[in-house]
Amino acid sequence: MRVLVVEDEKKTASFIRKALQGEGFAVDVCHHGDEALAAAAATPFDGIVLDIMLPGRDGLSVLRQLRERQNMTPVLLLSARGEVNERIEGLNAGADDYLPKPFVLAELVARVRALGRRGTESKSPLLRVGDLTLDTILHRAERGGKYFDLTAREFRLLEFFMRSAGRICGRMSIIEKVWDYDFDPGTNLVDVYVKRLREKIDDGFEPKLLHTVRGAGYVLKE
Amino acid sequence: MKIRTRLTLWYATILIVSLIVMGIGTYEQIAEQMQYSHRRNLWEHALDETSEMVLWVGLPAVVCGLLGGWWITRRALRPVTALTEAVEKIHDRNLREQLPRTHNGDELDRLTEVFNAMTTRLDGSFQRIREFTLHASHELKTPLTVMRGELETALHEENFTTVQKERLLNQIDEIERLAKIVDGLTLLTRADAGQVQLSFEPVRLDELVRESVADAKILAQPHDVRVTLDACEELSISGDRHRLRQLLLNLTDNAVKYNQPHGTVAVSLQRNDGFAELKITNTGAGIAPELQPRVFERFFRGDTSHSNAIEGCGLGLSIAQWIATAHHGSIQFASEPNKLTVVTVKFPGAGSPRV
Numbered sequence: 001m002r003v004l005v006v007e008d009e010k011k012t013a014s015f016i017r018k019a020l021q022g023e024g025f026a027v028d029v030c031h032h033g034d035e036a037l038a039a040a041a042a043t044p045f046d047g048i049v050l051d052i053m054l055p056g057r058d059g060l061s062v063l064r065q066l067r068e069r070q071n072m073t074p075v076l077l078l079s080a081r082g083e084v085n086e087r088i089e090g091l092n093a094g095a096d097d098y099l100p101k102p103f104v105l106a107e108l109v110a111r112v113r114a115l116g117r118r119g120t121e122s123k124s125p126l127l128r129v130g131d132l133t134l135d136t137i138l139h140r141a142e143r144g145g146k147y148f149d150l151t152a153r154e155f156r157l158l159e160f161f162m163r164s165a166g167r168i169c170g171r172m173s174i175i176e177k178v179w180d181y182d183f184d185p186g187t188n189l190v191d192v193y194v195k196r197l198r199e200k201i202d203d204g205f206e207p208k209l210l211h212t213v214r215g216a217g218y219v220l221k222e
Numbered sequence: 223m224k225i226r227t228r229l230t231l232w233y234a235t236i237l238i239v240s241l242i243v244m245g246i247g248t249y250e251q252i253a254e255q256m257q258y259s260h261r262r263n264l265w266e267h268a269l270d271e272t273s274e275m276v277l278w279v280g281l282p283a284v285v286c287g288l289l290g291g292w293w294i295t296r297r298a299l300r301p302v303t304a305l306t307e308a309v310e311k312i313h314d315r316n317l318r319e320q321l322p323r324t325h326n327g328d329e330l331d332r333l334t335e336v337f338n339a340m341t342t343r344l345d346g347s348f349q350r351i352r353e354f355t356l357h358a359s360h361e362l363k364t365p366l367t368v369m370r371g372e373l374e375t376a377l378h379e380e381n382f383t384t385v386q387k388e389r390l391l392n393q394i395d396e397i398e399r400l401a402k403i404v405d406g407l408t409l410l411t412r413a414d415a416g417q418v419q420l421s422f423e424p425v426r427l428d429e430l431v432r433e434s435v436a437d438a439k440i441l442a443q444p445h446d447v448r449v450t451l452d453a454c455e456e457l458s459i460s461g462d463r464h465r466l467r468q469l470l471l472n473l474t475d476n477a478v479k480y481n482q483p484h485g486t487v488a489v490s491l492q493r494n495d496g497f498a499e500l501k502i503t504n505t506g507a508g509i510a511p512e513l514q515p516r517v518f519e520r521f522f523r524g525d526t527s528h529s530n531a532i533e534g535c536g537l538g539l540s541i542a543q544w545i546a547t548a549h550h551g552s553i554q555f556a557s558e559p560n561k562l563t564v565v566t567v568k569f570p571g572a573g574s575p576r577v
Contacts, residue, residue, distance in 0.1 A: 011371075012368055015368070019374075085419075101367050105378075183405070183409070183468050187475045189441060196440065215373075215374070215377070
């Protein structure tokens, strides 16, 4: 997989590149919007990591130009936290995903890998990880023949984990996508909810599915 | 005492003294004239004449003088009154507005000129402080991202012992905390600079309250605190959904965090005189009365020895206050140490939700 990283901050660009290369990606880096457009036109990338804040032509404008030129390469936007308008604008302009800064590096890598799988995700209403299934129509989870009552919030949280199964989910992403908060709540809301969810789906079952990744967040995997 | 009253009193004293001098003078004059007329009860007569003179001529003159004096000082001081009223309206937001000048070159015009120059300088300083904090919080973000990334990369690549790894992970936690503080500070400084746009729409406040109480109940479990929703009237206000949720979460989370084991948090939402009145009551240790006016200050922590143990960025209440004010509402904090602490938020324009 070949990825283009567009980030003006050289140090940030450099550790993103290292991390992606470490995972076996081929990585190109640009520091300017115009450079990025030229690079994207010359090479067919499998994914683009695009910072919104760029000197000169900003990330949103790069994205619009790309889509105008019928370039449909999947784009992951990096936005400043709390810039909800920018983010909505980005998604409307055709971004496939976004990640607020400062991000969890492991999560960024996981998201970039997921960019390549866009469109192949299962549209089935039944999500399955190991022996845990979640019925997104009946809002019901089942494991080992046992059904769990989930509150609305727990359901959304579990659905999010299951849709990103195997990928690290940072606390901030969970807050933004499950709670729809565009601010840092400054509480351990996520941890408390995850603990409750774990009591339901993992207690008394083996193997454990919901894991804590210290310094990063959580991951649901077999 | 007002300058006007004081001047008038002095003036009155002068007039009365001159009246006495005038009376004595008149008496002497009349008495001298009468010495030659060889009449009896001569002195008595002189006294009568004098009194009459003072009463019918002197007193009206004094009254006229007093009224005139009062009028003159009032006139002279009118620009000062106007200036005072104008200065009273100045606060840190409208420093750029200048006081009106008469341009007649008198002392007061000069005072206004100097005052205007001073507010302009102050405005400049405020502006620079705001810009500085704004830039500072923005500039801090990039290094934080870099630090976090570098630490994660290092953890991934190098072979560390468990102790070393734990140390690096602790650093990542601290970076997260710093990032939270920077976020809060950025929001507040941008709000100060008028750069945060709220998107107003009709919002069902009762629904948001129910939702945040549900979250607070979960947050309260590890603390052994009970959260109750005492009243929740159906009502809607015009507001920014995201910011209102932020306000609710900040306040309920504070009420849970600064509580005691087996404590309670009671939330109520009621319509009161056209206002939506939100009350969040908790049984925490509270804050000493002399410190209460400062609770909305940035980074204010009530009891420093106690609150270090509580995680938070120290900006929650400042942010809540900004959100309430941005909705043309008000927020009040009342606390009786070791009894009850009540935060009351009022939003204007509480309407019935459209069915």
